[in-house]
Amino acid sequence: MEKWARFLEVNSSRILELTIDHAILVSLAIFVALLIGIPLGIYLTTNQYLADTVLQIASITLTIPSIALFGVMIPIFSLINQGIGFVPAFVALVLYSQLPIIRNTYTGIKNVNPEMRDAAIGMGMKTRQRLLRVEIPNALPVIMAGVRTAVVMNIGIAVIAAYIGAGGLGVLITQGISRNDNYLIISGSIAVAILAIIADAILLLIQKRFTKKAIAE
Amino acid sequence: MISFNHVTKSFGEKITAIDDVDFTVEEGKIVVLLGPSGCGKTTLLRMVNQLESITKGEIVINGENSKDLDPIELRRKIGYVIQSNGLFPNMTIEENVMLVPDLLGWNKKKKRERFEYLMKLIGLDPKDYGKRYPHELSGGQQQRIGVVRALAADPPVMLMDEPFGALDPIIRDKIQEEFLQIQREVKKTILFVSHDIDEAIKMADKIVLLRDGKIMQFDTPSEMLAHPKNEFVSQFFGKDRAIKSLSLHTVENLREVIGLGPVDESIQDTKTIHIHQDLRNTLSMLLNQEADQVIVKDEQDENIGTITIDLVQKYLHFEIKGKMSASQEG
Ligand SMILES: Nc1ncnc2c1ncn2[C@@H]1O[C@H](COP(=O)(O)OP(=O)(O)O)[C@@H](O)[C@H]1O
Ligand SMILES: [Mg+2]
Numbered sequence A: 001m002e003k004w005a006r007f008l009e010v011n012s013s014r015i016l017e018l019t020i021d022h023a024i025l026v027s028l029a030i031f032v033a034l035l036i037g038i039p040l041g042i043y044l045t046t047n048q049y050l051a052d053t054v055l056q057i058a059s060i061t062l063t064i065p066s067i068a069l070f071g072v073m074i075p076i077f078s079l080i081n082q083g084i085g086f087v088p089a090f091v092a093l094v095l096y097s098q099l100p101i102i103r104n105t106y107t108g109i110k111n112v113n114p115e116m117r118d119a120a121i122g123m124g125m126k127t128r129q130r131l132l133r134v135e136i137p138n139a140l141p142v143i144m145a146g147v148r149t150a151v152v153m154n155i156g157i158a159v160i161a162a163y164i165g166a167g168g169l170g171v172l173i174t175q176g177i178s179r180n181d182n183y184l185i186i187s188g189s190i191a192v193a194i195l196a197i198i199a200d201a202i203l204l205l206i207q208k209r210f211t212k213k214a215i216a217e
Numbered sequence B: 001m002i003s004f005n006h007v008t009k010s011f012g013e014k015i016t017a018i019d020d021v022d023f024t025v026e027e028g029k030i031v032v033l034l035g036p037s038g039c040g041k042t043t044l045l046r047m048v049n050q051l052e053s054i055t056k057g058e059i060v061i062n063g064e065n066s067k068d069l070d071p072i073e074l075r076r077k078i079g080y081v082i083q084s085n086g087l088f089p090n091m092t093i094e095e096n097v098m099l100v101p102d103l104l105g106w107n108k109k110k111k112r113e114r115f116e117y118l119m120k121l122i123g124l125d126p127k128d129y130g131k132r133y134p135h136e137l138s139g140g141q142q143q144r145i146g147v148v149r150a151l152a153a154d155p156p157v158m159l160m161d162e163p164f165g166a167l168d169p170i171i172r173d174k175i176q177e178e179f180l181q182i183q184r185e186v187k188k189t190i191l192f193v194s195h196d197i198d199e200a201i202k203m204a205d206k207i208v209l210l211r212d213g214k215i216m217q218f219d220t221p222s223e224m225l226a227h228p229k230n231e232f233v234s235q236f237f238g239k240d241r242a243i244k245s246l247s248l249h250t251v252e253n254l255r256e257v258i259g260l261g262p263v264d265e266s267i268q269d270t271k272t273i274h275i276h277q278d279l280r281n282t283l284s285m286l287l288n289q290e291a292d293q294v295i296v297k298d299e300q301d302e303n304i305g306t307i308t309i310d311l312v313q314k315y316l317h318f319e320i321k322g323k324m325s326a327s328q329e330g
Helices: A002-044 A048-063 A066-078 A086-110 A114-122 A127-164 A170-179 A182-210 B041-048 B071-076 B093-097 B099-103 B108-121 B126-130 B139-151 B169-186 B197-203 B221-226 B231-237 B241-248 B251-258 B279-288 B309-329
Strands: B002-011 B015-025 B030-034 B056-061 B078-081 B157-161 B189-194 B206-211 B214-219 B270-274 B293-297 B303-306
Touching: A002 A048, A002 A086, A002 A127, A002 A170, A002 A182, A048 A086, A066 A086, A066 A127, A086 A127, A114 A127, A127 A170, A127 A182, A170 A182, B002 B041, B015 B041, B015 B056, B015 B189, B015 B206, B015 B214, B030 B041, B030 B197, B041 B056, B041 B157, B041 B189, B071 B078, B078 B139, B093 B099, B093 B108, B093 B126, B093 B139, B099 B108, B108 B126, B108 B139, B139 B157, B139 B169, B169 B197, B189 B197, B197 B221, B197 B241, B206 B221, B206 B231, B214 B221, B214 B231, B221 B231, B221 B241, B231 B241, B241 B279, B241 B309, B251 B279, B251 B309, B270 B279, B279 B309
Parallel strands: B030 B189, B030 B206, B078 B157, B157 B189, B270 B293
Antiparallel strands: B002 B015, B002 B056, B206 B214, B293 B303
């Protein structure tokens, strides 16, 4: 216990700093992933053929091990002198988030009760009005579930990004491993877990706030 | 007014869902599309608000060929009610009901007044129910909200696809009555889909009986019951069509034709019935009641006579069956 106290005394500000870096990296990646994934998911509901293709590609992306994906990023981004660090890690996280976000947006909207959609069209709503007033609100729990999956997953994957110099809590763990320092490894892992739990709780709160009780189940 | 001029609808090469259908729904009338499942009722209905395209022929709505109208504008001028789940669960009752007025850009005050008027039509308190969500209402209430939502922007034409089909019989009966009451006030031109013979007889000014996308007969309910045009029609309405047609007659009709029995003041055990009650309900009441005497009351709540099973039977014999057989001979 005493050892822990001394460890934290020395390292707590650094842990906090790395946690913030970690959170910023993941937040930015999710933000951009949402900007791409949600409109794409919505668009795919109108194009069955493209939907199948895009969802397949997104699934395949997710099966690439993160180390390998980061490895691929390095030579590509070296071309613009960004081979290691924030940029390749950020791009990889955006790619990983696409599947849960696109898929849940797509299926959430596709699975809106067809009679409800029918009523919306029959009452004279334009496509945009139908999407904004009926389909998206009713698909929101499913879309948010996808976002939460992406966030929690990215908090984990971003740990690996420390290997390509992107910073974040992965730094504690990689240093701990190379120096054989259990305090570093454990404190890093716990910080990652706490960050994931807090992020998920916040998102759940947002979801509840914006979902009418009728469709929140 | 809605006119169907030789309308045909095909799905691909093989399926002809609607086959050369030709009839008119007069202004302010209810025409019921009746027929077995899969005969094309829903398809025909949905061609009116362009949810289905027209393969051949044309549909003319209040003088305008539907082909020349913008589908979005057209749909906003046509009330549309479907069997279930038509309400949007993410919107309050008020938002649901005021949706089309909202799309049309009505101002707040006008919407508010209209909402209050509509809720009064169906006897629900606008203040209490306005803020609720659909899942907080009973099935019957939801369906009534579905009906007034279709009436919200006061469209001249209404399309109703088995609107009361999911309700249990007692509530369905009540809502049908209530809807007819509303229709007397609003006088919409209505196309109404049903597969229920009793509902069709009750609601329709005229019935279109469909089979495999073709019209078997287009007539008033009483004509169709009395003079079925072909074997399919008479079989569809069944052997008991004479009894069914009792629901088109009231105690008052019976009184006019054969008169009521005298009231025996000495009998204590009596029940009463209203003069506008239809004879079918009257008969089932007479068959079930245990009272010694059933007294008919008029609008002023005066006793004007008694009614018995014998009297109904006589009326059935002379007025209904008599006319049916006369036509079959002639
Ligand atoms: N989109 C469609 N594609 C192919 N066939 C259809 C389609 N919609 C309806 N049909 C066919 O048209 C016929 C009439 O269907 P419908 O109008 O729903 O009947 P009803 O409402 O009287 O039960 C049925 O045989 C049905 O299978
Ligand atoms: Mg149908």
